[in-house]
Amino acid sequence: MPPSPESRRIAIVVKGYPRLSETFIAQEILALEGRGLDLEIWSLRHPTERAVHPMNRKIRARVTYLPEYLYEEPLRVLKGAFWSIRQRGFRPLLKAFRRDLKRDFTMNRVRRLGQAFVMARELPANVGHLHVHYLHTPASVVRYAALLTGRTWTFSAHAKDIWTTPDWEKREKMQEAVWGVTCTAHGAGNLQALSAPGRVSLVYHGLDLSRFPAPPESRPARDGADPQDPVRIVSVGRAVAKKGYGDLIQALAALPGDLHWRFAHVGGGDLLNSLKAQAQQAGIADKVAFLGAKAQPDIVALLREADLFVLPSKKAASGDRDGLPNVIMEAASQKLAIVATDFAGIPEFIRDGAEGALVAPGDWEALSNALNLLAREPAKRRMLGEAAYQRLRRDFSTEGGIDVLEARLRTLVGNPSKQPEPV
Structure with a gap:
């Protein structure tokens, strides 16, 4: 359903949750929760590892898993599709999807559309903003869901998503996102060359000692x-x-x-x-x-x-x-x-x-x-x-990066406590 005027919650979208190799994402979510932000987690995949880091156990955010493969949950996908067809944002979404599919004719692209149908239908009204980790497939789901529901979205880019995503796709996604951050100057240089000035900032993950x-x-x-x-x-x-x-x-x-x-x-x-x-x-x-x-x-x-x-x-x-x-x-x-x-x-x-x-x-x-x-x-x-x-x-303390993210995210959900710090 579309966001309500009182939307204050932020949906954090990830490829898989929890993942042992992504301590930086868990660290960020836990820190933002500690700052009082109201979060929930949406994951494109179920976990594949038995071991879990202690900090993942401390995260309070509710986790929703999208259907990793559409045939596994056909009723859920069909409900999402029928709901989406009736939305005002369906026509802009269809236009964007056709343009993407023409350049990337793969089942992976179709899967992201189906996941977006499900996510758009099931997002609670109190979720006002979407923030996605990784600019490749997770950002495709978020972009399509944002087009359907009229929500704003932002991104954190990391490594593989920067270097294996075609320039045309990065350029178009960054044009629609409100802003993005990435964790190395090496990656920031690549994304900044493809986006409007000020759209992408360098924010190190750092480490919470x-x-x-x-x-x-x-x-x-x-x-x-x-x-x-x-x-x-x-x-x-x-x-x-x-x-x-x-x-x-x-x-x-x-x-x-x-x-x-x-x-x-x-x-x-x-x-x-x-x-x-x-x-x-x-x-x-x-x-x-x-x-x-x-x-x-x-x-x-x-x-x-x-x-x-x-x-x-x-x-x-x-x-x-x-x-x-x-x-x-x-x-x-x-x-x-x-x-x-x-x-x-x-x-x-x-x-x-x-x-x-x-x-x-x-x-x-x-x-x-x-x-x-x-x-x-x-x-x-x-x-x-x-x-x-x-x-x-x-x-490389984590505090500076969390200060920036907290301020910017609070501004987007209408609950500013401080102005974004310069990066």
């Missing part, structure tokens, strides 16, 4: 010389092409024989089996542990026990790439030395030689060299870990 324990006061001075106490290397991330884990396996296999080490990976992903096979073929399977997806307390415990964190992100063949991965900031929260790639949003936080070591994306030999050098130098690891922690506290 209140959710993390204080970093360890000290770490063992492991240098890889003792086979009974090897250097502990850890990474957290989905096993997908853009994370560069194939390069990491090559880099680990090339480490000198006199360096004793162990590596642990946390995360699910389609490439897990191929990475395990690669480690086996490289002769390092006995030194590598693939732990699967874990909830955040388990991840933090692993970070606290490690000596080095590594994330070799790169551009995937599909064009997909990272933004500024939250796991890098989480490693910094525990004063853990970081080795990563000079790519995407990573150098906006980690500067080579200052807060960590950066190598060129895809260069497994340079990655191996950086790991070898830092594994042997516990004093340098301490220095880099301390510097990353201080930069995190000083420049």
Whole structure:
């Protein structure tokens, strides 16, 4: 139904909820709830993971799941379609959908229309605004639902949605959205070049340090010389092409024989089996542990026990790439030395030689060299870990970004408490 004059609630739309890899979204929702905003969550997919982060359990917002595949809930989809046909916004929606379908003739496009029918019909009247995470498929659903109901909408763009969505689609969506934010200067530059001045702003996710324990006061001075106490290397991330884990396996296999080490990976992903096979073929399977997806307390415990964190992100063949991965900031929260790639949003936080070591994306030999050098130098690891922690506290707190989002969202639902801060 259309929004009422008293609409104060905001619908936060996501691709899937909850997701272990999207702590930044849960962190934002929880913080906005803490500021007193009235939220509800709409998800295009049901969760696929059993583990749940503790902060997701603290979120009070009601969650509504749209039909992931239209044939699974035909009655719900038909009710939404018949309702939508009678709405004033149906004609503008149909015009936009036909234009989109002509350029993207896929079942995925039809699915988003069906989900929009359902969402538009089922949105409570007290929802006055829609805010969507990701500018690709979730934003298509929100855009269509907004056209049907006359609601305003805004977006948060992140990584894959920026780099794999065609320019024409990003341009048209941004033209209709009231405003948008994104989490890296790298991504902001791309979107700002396609949109009206001031439409897209850079707002870092940052990290809510209140959710993390204080970093360890000290770490063992492991240098890889003792086979009974090897250097502990850890990474957290989905096993997908853009994370560069194939390069990491090559880099680990090339480490000198006199360096004793162990590596642990946390995360699910389609490439897990191929990475395990690669480690086996490289002769390092006995030194590598693939732990699967874990909830955040388990991840933090692993970070606290490690000596080095590594994330070799790169551009995937599909064009997909990272933004500024939250796991890098989480490693910094525990004063853990970081080795990563000079790519995407990573150098906006980690500067080579200052807060960590950066190598060129895809260069497994340079990655191996950086790991070898830092594994042997516990004093340098301490220095880099301390510097990353201080930069995190000083420049990447979550509070600044939440201030901006709160002010802007309050303005859109007619309940301003402060003016939006300049970005």
